[in-house]
Amino acid sequence: MSSLLVQEFPVFLASALLAGMVLLLALGLWNCRRIIQGDWGDDTISPFEARPLPQWLQLLSLSVPQMQVELRRMKRDISRAGIYAPDAFERLLAVRNGLVWCCLLSIPLTLVLLPGSAFAVISLGVILAAIFYGIPGLFLNARGRVRAGGILNAVPEILDILSMCLSGGMTLDQALPRIVEFSPNVSTDLTRELQLVVRQARVSSAGVAFQQLADRMDEVELRSLAATVQHTERLGTDMKKAIDNLSQSIRSGLRSEAEARANSLSLKLLFPIILCVSPPVFFVLIVPPVIRLRDHFREQLIPTGTQDLMRRGSQGEPSSPPPAAP
Numbered sequence: 001m002s003s004l005l006v007q008e009f010p011v012f013l014a015s016a017l018l019a020g021m022v023l024l025l026a027l028g029l030w031n032c033r034r035i036i037q038g039d040w041g042d043d044t045i046s047p048f049e050a051r052p053l054p055q056w057l058q059l060l061s062l063s064v065p066q067m068q069v070e071l072r073r074m075k076r077d078i079s080r081a082g083i084y085a086p087d088a089f090e091r092l093l094a095v096r097n098g099l100v101w102c103c104l105l106s107i108p109l110t111l112v113l114l115p116g117s118a119f120a121v122i123s124l125g126v127i128l129a130a131i132f133y134g135i136p137g138l139f140l141n142a143r144g145r146v147r148a149g150g151i152l153n154a155v156p157e158i159l160d161i162l163s164m165c166l167s168g169g170m171t172l173d174q175a176l177p178r179i180v181e182f183s184p185n186v187s188t189d190l191t192r193e194l195q196l197v198v199r200q201a202r203v204s205s206a207g208v209a210f211q212q213l214a215d216r217m218d219e220v221e222l223r224s225l226a227a228t229v230q231h232t233e234r235l236g237t238d239m240k241k242a243i244d245n246l247s248q249s250i251r252s253g254l255r256s257e258a259e260a261r262a263n264s265l266s267l268k269l270l271f272p273i274i275l276c277v278s279p280p281v282f283f284v285l286i287v288p289p290v291i292r293l294r295d296h297f298r299e300q301l302i303p304t305g306t307q308d309l310m311r312r313g314s315q316g317e318p319s320s321p322p323p324a325a326p
Contacts, residue, residue, distance in 0.1 A: 080144030
């Protein structure tokens with residue numbers, strides 16, 4: 001009895017640890033989804049009031065080596081996605097590295113339970129680790145790109161409202177709160193960014209606030225807007241005319257981009273047409289002439305007597321005996 005318990009104890013321990021790894025994977029995916037969707041953390045907390053991450057989470061976020069280019073890209077995607085929690089970047093790295101380590105540590109535990117399939121288990125574990133390493137960054141990049149595109153599409157309308165406020169005699173600092181009041185009708189994401197712009201403009205200046213908006217979104221058009229505001233603030237030129245010209249320029253750029261996507265649609269549709277539509281059309285057009293050619297050559301090349309024998313044989317009629325020799 002004791003020997004049986006000793007033999008089964010490694011299997012029981014591996015099963016328990018593997019179940020714990022699966023639970024950790026599920027919790028990590030849930031937290032990763034919350035971080036990417038932006039419903040994690042309280043963005044109103046000041047960085048000076050926020051509590052630091054636990055030491056084990058900080059070590060986990062640094063446990064997998066990464067290139068500086070990748071880290072900068074993830075920070076940019078986090079800001080473009082609208083995630084402004086103070087420790088969102090470190091927590092995302094910790095969750096992603098935890099998923100990777102769970103996949104790698106599950107390999108020896110699974111080998112204890114399935115010793116005969118070592119190659120398949122190791123390959124599956126490494127593939128899952130690579131997937132969990134790349135998927136959070138890909139989803140975060142997609143969310144940031146969609147959000148930045150939606151904000152950029154709403155910018156021309158906001159600039160038109162800003163131009164109307166400036167033509168009515170308001171200054172830029174007076175016009176920004178008015179824009180925030182109207183912006184929910186255009187874009188909720190842009191409203192959130194404009195609220196940050198208003199707060200930062202009260203602390204420093206509107207030019208600096210728009211420059212920080214351009215740094216968060218990393219879009220050329222927003223950098224042009226920040227440069228225009230800074231230029232008019234520094235030189236005292238007519239801001240309304242500059243805003244109107246920038247609005248028309250952004251609209252022209254968006255129109256050109258839409259036309260380019262429309263023109264490339266025909267090329268993108270070429271592959272589905274070739275793979276899905278052309279085979280049935282080719283079959284319908286080619287098969288009937290091939291059948292007719294087959295029947296034609298059969299009638300021309302096979303003698304009449306042989307055709308009669310073939311026809312009688314297909315109908316089940318007894319063939320006449322050959323004539324007797326003289």
